[in-house]
Amino acid sequence: MGIFNNAALARPEAHQQVPGTTMPKSPINTKKWWKYRNLRALNLWLLIPLLSIYAQGFDGSMMNGLQSVTNWQTYFGTPKGATLGIFNAANPIGGVIGTFLIAPVSDRWGRRVGLCFGAVLCCLGAALQGGATDIAMFVVSRGVIGCGSIIVAGCGAPYITEIAHPEQRSTATALFLTFYSVGSVTAGWCTFGTFRIDGSASWRIPSALQGLPSLIQIIFVWFVPESPRWLVSVGRNEEALAMLVKYHGEGDPQDPVVLFEYNEITNALEEEKEIARNTFIGSAKEFVSGAGNRKRVAVMVWAAICSQMSGNAFVSYYLSPILSSVGLTSDLQQTLINATSQMVSWFSALYFATLPAKVGRRTLFLWSITAMWIVVISITAGSAMFAQNNNNKAAGYAVVVFLYIFSPAYNLGWNGNLGLYIPEILPFHLRTKGLSFFYFVQLCFQILSTFAVPIGLENIHWRFYTIFVVWIMVEFVGVYLLFPETKGPSLEDIAYIFDGPPATKDYGNAEEKAVEEMKG
Template sequence: MGIQDNIPHAQSKPLEAAPEVPVSTIDVSRWWRYKNLRSMNLWMIIPLLSIFCQGFDGSMMNGLQSVSHWQSYFGTPKGATLGVFNAAYPLGGLVGVFLIAPAADRWGRRIGICLGAVITCLGAALQAGAKDIAMFTIARVFIGAGSVIVAGVGAPYITEIAYPTQRSTATALFLTFYSVGSIAAAWCTFGTFRIDGDASWRIPSALQGLPSLIQIIFIWFVPESPRWLVSKGRHEEALAMLVKYHGEGNPEDPVVKFEYQEITTTIEGEKAVAQSSFFGFLRELMTGPGNRKRTMIMIWAAICSQMSGNAFVSYYLSPILSSVGLKSDLQQTLINATSQMVSWFSAIYFATLPARLGRRTMFLWSLVFMWIVVICITAGSAEFAKDNSNKAAGYSVVVFLYLFSPAYNFGFNGNLGLYIPEILPFHLRTRGISFFYFVQFCFMILSTFAVPVGLESIQWRLYIVFVIWVVIEFAGVWVLFPETKGPSLEDVALIFDGPSKSKQMELDHDVEHQEVKDA
């Protein structure tokens, strides 16, 4: 008799409300005291590194624009040329999104991350050895493709293996590693800009592949997703994972029984409606009010994450600082490095808030904070443009550039990384995240290409566009985004689909199980 036999099969029951997670036999508030739970949480650092590369890229490109040797080697790129440099990264991302679901759903979350990490390492090697603009740009396409694969697999992976009551914090922490990557790149470029030679930009370019190399080596120590194992019919392995890491070896733990029943019921029920082809998936996204709402949320969230003014802070800090009189390599690289530290500290703290404040509340307040900050950046830049001797106006812009990242992080860092995997049912999760990244990278291309052109053409007046647009984003979030705080990962579907669809999926699963038993 296997361990699975200790867990009764899920019974059909009406789901009028999302059931609460039962009380465990272990004290999760002191999770570090339990060997297996502690081991899983520490190894979770490996998939958390999945977003590191994206943060490293934006900060590195900010830093390299302040490095004289990089500027001279590539002919001082600006305007459209600089836009192409930065847009190559999300262009690669558009290619990578089509590999997320095939790799993660067919071979598992660990192999999916490994595939993306290998591509990223290849891109970093090409970038470090670039001989000309074309080679540097192609390398950035590879890095964009690889980094979106690891990010697209890493987010649902963490959501699916985290302990239920720690899920919101663990998943929210995912995007905080974007800031960790930003800090690493910022201090790296700050440290290497003094090198008299090409090594001043080749070293940071090579280091972009280091976290991916770490993932390739250590991802095999992280437990596989029990939800993916169930989807492949490997129920014994899925239950063994839950018993070991969520029940500390106790198959009678109420949380383990609850999770296993929910996972098997939901995933087996979803198999009946899951679409295997890409076009079938797109058709399913537009079928039913619940999926249509999910689709609209993913599109609007992708737009908000890229079009709120963050592009000129993430990729074009150097020209903005130059526009307010801060032009030296030392000033720009130091501001880039220290601002990334502020961003990370805020991101870490804000990752603990979704479980208390709610997801929707944090999205809305984040947009309010960004709106205020962009207004202040616009006003300060306008005053400095009138009088270049007005140092107070220039320094005020710098202060609010420091504050922009915390304002953005409040709702669109950890909170966004939690919300998107959470609103998608298992059979749509990796493909849905692929769709989200596709839309996000489309708008990243638009913003990274348009911002340098706008800064060159209309200077500070470009910021006025974002002042107006953030108000529109706020209205969209207010109308579209429901609150998902509280329910288990499987029961978030009730918010979108209602109890009737969930009940039907359970009934379909019970009928299928009874037919197999009778046979």
């Protein structure tokens, strides 16, 4: 699963829930946005930052596909166990480094520069990967790609939220999350199309193509309007207002939505200047002081563990050895299954992104864990039956079916639903720091998962799955006991769930003051 920056994942409607005010109705019919010249241009330019999460989706699917390509296996000496783990873990290791560069680059020089900087690293990594001459060069290139892709995603995500029309931010956020699967689908079919090529070009072409979306971003990001929030943060208020007037008001400086947005941005940033004076140590102490904040930390850590340790590394990075273990060994079979399973994952992610507001966050987490548990049990049983009798084709095919089902089971609770849940349980003044902590923990467990899985598969084969059968049951208990439901309440009421009425009032002060200033 990919890692996203906090600003994009915070609920776009949060600003509309400030007590005492509501977002005015736009004179523009955003449901028919294509009829408005500037809004149409803005939504089309949004495709550039939407590509930001594409690289992460491409990576996992490509590595799945390459492990099914005979020429790649031969060239690198058929890597297994710890060696194969290093191949895949290099990407999140680079990502850990990248998380420390997101804010300094994008906050100082702007979202466009930050996105371009990450994209340049992705292109450099893809060039090194496509031209790799040995294992060391390939591993280093993957670390560079991991660093760049995290920066691109971390800059691109808030960029979308900050420039999209306020009535379309929810849709834009949901689309951003689904582009991970778009990258997976593209990589799956790319490796399926090149595995027949005789020679190293069969794996060099998809390896180099990983940089194509980043190259597109480098060229066209300068045509995308800069974030008005960032412009205000560096004192370029007139440019920020001009951007809002042009793209959100179709050139009307008296558009009520534009005036509301501009006042909201300027007032909120004034409040954040006061909050930003807190030291890092002071913020860290605040996270461990008080029962409410300690519970938030526990929820974030458990969510990070569940999102990476539920067996999803099997499907994301190690589909090839699993398919080989049930008798599906040909390049054609494995690359085709990889490509088509990614399409199933994409379609499910699109639909499940609509469920959190209807069903509830906690409910989806529990349903998802239950579904994954059933799927992992089925994969384990089918693999065991095939290991006992290699002529039992039905058992092998059953494993394949449940491998297809695993991604939808995971996406049900741990894709878009997780992206909404973590930001909304954090109070206003701790949201950025809390999400940075969450991403760091998530990446650490991603490294552990991608490194440990191939070793387990090599040493104990299908029996390795039984670990996840037991562990997923533990995850269910943890979510059931720790995770409160957040469907329905405003951000202030969610703070009340954790801290009680006094904390709710404190956490709402920043936004309430902004409203009072606007009224005055």
